[in-house]
Amino acid sequence: MAHDERRLQVLRAIVQDFVSTNDPVGSKALAERHDLGVSPATIRNDMAVLEEQGYITQPHTSAGRVPTDKGYRLFVDRLSAVKPLSAAERKAIERFLDGAVDLHDVLGRTVRLLAQLTSQVAVVQYPTLSRSAVRHLEVVQLSGSRLLLVLITDTGRVEQRIVDCPVDVGRDEVADLRATLNAAFTGARLADAGSKVADLVDTAPSHLRALVAAVSAALVETLVEPGEDRLLVGGTANLARVAVDPGHLRPLLEALEEQVVVLRLISEVDSGGAVLVRIGEENAHEALAGASVVSVGYGSGDRALGGLGIVGPTRMDYPGNMAAVRAVARYVGQLLAGS
Amino acid sequence: MAHDERRLQVLRAIVQDFVSTNDPVGSKALAERHDLGVSPATIRNDMAVLEEQGYITQPHTSAGRVPTDKGYRLFVDRLSAVKPLSAAERKAIERFLDGAVDLHDVLGRTVRLLAQLTSQVAVVQYPTLSRSAVRHLEVVQLSGSRLLLVLITDTGRVEQRIVDCPVDVGRDEVADLRATLNAAFTGARLADAGSKVADLVDTAPSHLRALVAAVSAALVETLVEPGEDRLLVGGTANLARVAVDPGHLRPLLEALEEQVVVLRLISEVDSGGAVLVRIGEENAHEALAGASVVSVGYGSGDRALGGLGIVGPTRMDYPGNMAAVRAVARYVGQLLAGS
């Protein structure tokens, strides 16, 4: 029906106006700023219906309307066109990310770029270990019985781990161990590494068996362990830009430091490569009740290496942010594939 | 003179009360809460003098007094006794830091510990490369002409760097290169590495010379480059605890992300191992005008590896925070020395 159609236009207009002005929007202002072709009175009727359906609400009796989570959801799902990035923005992405010298650098630049592009808090997950493959394993002897195990993945990630061996290790044994490990693991997906360990211990030369067992155990532990530094956060200063009440700001900052929470949100990426938007209460975490998360997986080809995205108030520019997140993820994916 | 002595007592009392209550403190309250042995009227006279000398100020005509930067400075320099940590706190430090598996982990725990102990923002600098020594250099071939150079220091830090060589490299050459580099650099202070590079290129076997030159150049670059990820920040949520005005909070958050600024403050550590306190304007950075920085170097023995400390409002518990910073630095120093 024409009615429903126009009501959706009204909702879209409300979201757009509210996002840009941060003021509850009234029927008169709507009629003025958008060519809806009807009078304020008609809009009022539509707004009453929209409120009844739970898409908008009014903070005070004599104030305009504000979108609810449900309203934003509808907007994102059906009312927002994908906003292509400007040429300048594309250029900025390239300029910003090119010239990175290693993985750390790439991700650091990414998080800063994303924060700047969206004026929100940006988060980037390190490439998940289990989806990467082993490029090289290095064993360094620190002292008689202490070894440093360094794992280098094909995504450029470097993981280190100290191993205490039960007995002192000879110099030759270290070399043997290095050769053995590399022969066994190089090229293997880390997810498959666990199952290889058992074989390896059995087939190892007897004089190395105890050593291989100890090191392999540590290796598996490193891979399985979720890893604490898997998240990079940037642009927190953008939080203070909008927020009025620091009491409201604190739990958000805490959640961002409590990386686990955000990690869970960011890493649940759609395998199809679509941008995921979680709005307000959908985040199912108290501190994020007033926040939205826009995230997407990045990777090369069909492999998702990790997720990245932004966190901001529910009142955000969804089309613009979704476009920025997607563009950055695509570029980072290419970059990592080429290294 | 007895006068001066008592005036200092008054200043100390003002600082203590203001820090704990966050209210400007008046003469009457002072007389009640501290055994100064004199009446409020006398205290008023002292306060008038202290204000004249610039140690305290009153925000409004009819309000109590508040310490100035200069007042805090005097308090820190002459009026504060070192507050020893409680047994429980010492225990907490141990419990928190033990069980760390690698450098990342140690520093991550440190920053969280410090933030929790002081309820301020904590910052920890990664061990400075130039003061570390080379434990091992590893060269991994990524593709025909791309090498990954991995540097492991005796402080457990791992640096990685991708090197593009002018020509394709053979497998044997990589092994030779690895051996050559390790022979030359293992055990050397990184600060001295630069001067060794020239020698190395000259003495290298001719077939390796070009390769050694390229890799060495990258190595030196890695060492000289200040490195962007050398700072760990934690506990920013504590900022929102105190601050009332998010507009005042934003520049601080920005400064913390702009790692360079804080890095400069933290890395200027006293070689004698004393705790350094910078109060308000002393920081010579606009965003930190209302903040104090308490920092100290950590390291093993006489070698300072880096700095750590806290950033908080000028109105902070200096004795407690100084004690916490020092204790944590000492413990971290031990931990890194033992690894």
Place this chain on the structure above:
DNA sequence: GATTGGCACTCGGTCCGTGCGAGTGCCAGG
């Protein structure tokens, strides 16, 4: 039947005047 103009009503935000209380500075006396 949908749309529109008119109109009474609600209610949050702002402005302003008042009273209160904390804190001070000064002064005269011990």
Place this chain on the structure above:
DNA sequence: CCTGGCACTCGCACGGACCGAGTGCCAATC
């Protein structure tokens, strides 16, 4: 040099009045 007393200053919290934006409803209109 210290002390008690006293007049004075202001910031702040409270409360009432005003104002205007915005709504919901209704009768008239296309």
